[in-house]
Amino acid sequence: MESLTEENVTNINVTLYDNNQTWSFFPPPPPAPPKDVLLNFKKYAYIITCVIGIIGNIIIFFVFTRTKLKKPSTARYLAAAAVADSGFLLVVMCVNLEEFYKIRVHSVIGPCQLITFGDHAFSFLCRWYLTAVIIEKYIGVMWPRKKTKMCTVFRAKCVIISLAIISIVSYLYMTWFVGVYGDPPVCRLFYSNKQVLESWKILTKMDSIVNFVVPYLTIFLLTCLIAYRSWEYHRRSMTASERFLRRRRVTTPEDKEFKTTPLLILLAMSTLILSIPNSAMRILAFSDDFRPTESTMMMMHLFHYFVVLNSAIKICIYLIASNAFARQLGRSFCMLKSVLKKSDDSELQTRHITEKMDGVAIEGKV
Template sequence: MESATDSGPPLVFNSSDNVTVVDSSTSALNVSTSFALALKCLDFFNFYYLAVIIIFGVVGNTLNFLVFTRTHLKLRSSSYYLAALALADLGFLLTLLVVWLNHVGVDLFNRQGFCQALVYTSSVCSCLSVWLTVAFTIERLIAVQYPLQRPYMCTVRRAKIIISVLSFTTLSGHIYSLFTAGITDGPEGKSICDLLPAYYRFMHVVNLLDTILTLVIPFILIVVMNTLIAKNLIVFSRTFNRKKSRSNNSSAQHIQWPAPKQSC
C-alpha cells in the first residue's frame, strides 16, 4: 500500500471543493528564477549606483578639502573639522572604489595585504567621520549657547589638537583589523577577504563595542546637541522679534504724537 508521502504532488482544496494539483518542483523553479532575476537587478543597480556615489563623492570631498584649507575659510576653527571630515570621507570612498573594481575584473580587495589594509582604512575612516561630526556639532553648540566665549573657546589651535587626538585614538583603536581580517576560502573555492575563523568570538565583542561607540553614543550626543541648538535659536528669534516689535511701536507713537508747537 502506497504511503501518503509517496502519493504524488500535494492536493489543495478550494472553497468549491474542486481539487487543484500543485506541482512543488514547478513552484520551486519559479521561486529560484525570480530570486536569480532579483539578484541580477541588484547587481546592476549596485554597479551603477556605487559608481555614481564614488565619482561625485570623491570630487565633492576633494573640492571641500581644498576650499576649507586653501581659502580665507582656513582662519575659522570649524573649517578644520569640515576639512578633516572631507578627508575621512574621501578615504572611505577610495576603499569603496577598490572593492567596486571587482565588478570590472580588477580584484585587489581579495589579495593578501590589500585585504587587511582596506579593512583597516575603512574602519578608521568611518569611525573618524562620526566623531568629527560630533566635535563639529559641539563647536556649533558653543557658538550658539555661549556666543561671547566662542572666540576664546573655539580656536584654530584647539581644533587642530582635537582632530589630532581623535585621529590618533581612531588609528590606534582599530589596529586589530590588521590581524582579524585575512584571505579565507570562499564559495566555489575562491579566495576572499573575510574575518578569520579564529577571531569570531573576539569580533563579536568588538562589534558590540563598535556599535555603542560609533552609533549609539554619537547618535544620542548629536540629537541632544542639535535639540539644544534649535531651542536656543528659537529663543533668540522670539527675543529678536519682540524687541523689533517694541521698537516699531515706539517709532509709530513718536510719529503719531508729535511735540506741540511753541507759540511766539
Template sequence: MQGSELQFQYFPPSVANSTKINETSEYGQGHDGYYQPDAVLDVCYPLLDILDFFHLYYIPVIILIGLVGNFLSCVVFLNTHLKMRSSSYYLAALASADFGFLAALLLVWLNNNVGIEVFNREGWCQALVYVSSVCSSLSAWLIVAFTVERFIAVQYPLHRPHMCTVARAKAIVIALCVVGLLSHIYSFWTAGILRSPDGSGVCEMLGEYHEFMRIVNIVDSLVTLIVPLVLIIVMNTMITRNLLRFGRRFKQDQVTSERASQERSDFNLEQLHTSSSNNNNSRRQPSQQSFHSSKSNNSRQQPSRATNPAVERTVSIHCIHVRSPGKNLMSTRTQQSITKMLLLISTVFILLNLPSYVIRLYIFVFFSLWYQTTPPSLWCMQQFFMLLYYTNFSINFLLYSMCGITFRRCLAQLLRKTLKSLSRYHCRIQRYF
C-alpha cells in the same frame, strides 16, 4: 547575480563580519549568526536584480560625485577666508575622511564589477578594510565634534570666543585621527585572503579571530554607533530649541530697538532744531549793536557754532546706537548661518544612517549578543539601507553648495583663480614654443 558578489565590503566595518554572504568561508554555513547563502538567495531572490542594478550603476555615480565634491570642499575650507573659522577644520577633516572611504569603496567596486583584482589580494585586503574602518569611524566622530562646538556656541555664547578657536579645532581633529588610526590597527591581523577549492581568493575575516571580532563588534557598535547617535540627537534637539528661542527674542529685540531708535532720532532732531534756532537768534543780535560789540560777540559765538558740545554729543550718541547694533547683527547672523549649516549636515547624517543603524542595533541586541542566527530577510533590508549609508559620504558637498552662500562664493572665487592660473600657464607655454 551570484552570492559571492555581495560580500562584506558592502557593509560598515563594524558589522561586516556578521552580516554577509560568503560561499567560500568556513563560517558561511549559518554558524554563530552567519548567513547561509542558499537561504539568503531564496529569500532575496525577487530583489536581487534591483540590488544588482544599484550596485552596478548607483554606487559608482555617488563615488565619483563624492570624490570630486569632497576634494573641492577640503580645498575651499583650507584655502579661502573660511579657514578663519574653527568649524572649517572639522568640515575639511570630514571631507578627507569621506574621500578616503569612497576611494576604498571604489577599489572594491572595481574588483567586483570590472575585474581589477585589488581587494582580493594579500596586503590590499587588510589595507582597504583598515582605511574604510578608520574613515567611517572618523566621519561619525567629526560630526559629533562640530556638533559639540555648535552646542557650546549656542548654549554658552559668552564662552564661544575662547573655547571655539581654530587652535582647539586643530587639536581635536588631530586627536580624533590618532585615536582612529590606532584603534583599528587590528584589521591587519583579523582580515585576510581565504582560498576556495577552485583556487580563487576572497578577502574575509580569518576564522581564528572569530570570537575576538565578535567582542570588537560589540565595542565598535557602542563606540561608533550608539554613543555618537545619542550625542548628535540630543545636542541637535537642544540646538534647535535654542535657535527657535533666540529667533523669537531676536525679533522682539529688533522691534524694540527700531522703536527706540525712531524715538531717539526724533528727539535728536528736535534738539538739533532747538540748537540751530538759538544760534540764529545769536546771529541776529549784532545788527542792533555797535560794530565793536558785534565783533566781540562774533568772536565769542563762532567757536560755539563750530564746536557745539550739545550737538556733537547728541550726534555721537546717535552714531553709537546706530553702528554697534549693525556689527552685532552681522556677527549674530553669521553665527546663525554657521549653526544652521552644521545642524543640517548632522541631521542629514542621522537620516541617511539611521535605517542602517537600526538594523545593526537590532542584530547586535537580539542576535550577536546571544549567538543567534540572523534572519536572511534582514540582509536584504540592510543591502538597501547601505545605499543610503554610502550616499552620506558623498552628499555634503551638495549641501554646502545648495545652502551655503559663503561657500558658493568662495568656491566660485577659487575656480576663477584656478582658471586664470591655467590660462596664464597655457599662454606661457605657447609663447615658449
C-alpha cells in the same frame, strides 16, 4: 562600505567543533536577491556616487583650507571630515571595482587588511568629526562670547589629530581578524576557534557603542538643543530693540553664530537619517538570533548605499545651506578661469613674438 555586514553575512558560515558540539555563528546564506535589480544598481550607482563624492569632498577641502572660510576653527573640522569621507568612498570604490569589474584590489594579502581597516577607521572619523563640529557649535550658541577662548584653531587641530590617532589604534585589530581565503580568493573574516570568535563579538559590541550609539546620540541631542536655541533667537530678533540694532548694522557674536546654524543642523539631520538604519542593521546582523532573508539582505544593501550617499552629497548640502560657501566656491572658479585665460594669452603672445623674431632673422639672412 561596512564590509563586515555585507560580505560576511552573505559569504561566511563558520562551524566550530568543541566537545562534539557544533556551534555556528552565521546560518547558511539565504537565496541571493534578484540579480537584475540589485547587482545592476550596485554596479553603476556605487562607482558613480563614489567618484562624484570624492571630487566634491576635494572641493570642500579646498574651500575650507584655501579661502577666507579657513579662519574659524569649525573649518578645520569640516575639512578633516571631507578627508575622512573621501577615504571612506575610496575604500567602497576599491571593493566594488573587484566585485563588479574583476579588478583584483580587495582579495590580495595586504590590501585586504588595509581596506578593511580603512573602512572602519574612516567611518569612525566621519562620525566623530561631525560630532566635534556639533559640540563646538553648541558651545558657540550657548556661550557665544566665550567661544573665541574655548574653541580655537589650535584646539581644533589637537582634537583632529587625537581622533585620528584613536581611530588608528582602535582598529588595528582588524588587520589580524581578516585575511584572504578560499578559491577564488575572498577577503573575509577568519575565526580559528571559539575563543577568537567570542573576542570578535565583544569587540563588535564595543565598536557599536563607541562608533554608533555615542556619536549619534550626542549629535541628536545637541542638534535639538541648537535648533531650539535658534528658534528662540529668531523669535527674539523680531522685537523692536533687535530691529533697531539691525537698522544700525550692529553685528554681535551671537549673530555670527546663528548664521551657520542651518548648515550644521542640515548636516546633522542628513547624517542621522541616512546612517542610523545601516548601523541598526549591522548591530542586528551580529546578534545570535539573526536569520538573514532575501528581503533583509536587500534592505542591508540599500541602507549601506545610504551611508555611501551621505558621504557623497556633503557638497550639495554646503551649496544649499551656506551662501558663504557658494560665494567662495564661485570666486575660486572665477580665479581659476582668469588664470587659465591669462596663461593662454601669454602663450599666444610668446608664440607671436617668437614668430616675429624668426621672420626678422630670415630677412636679415636674405
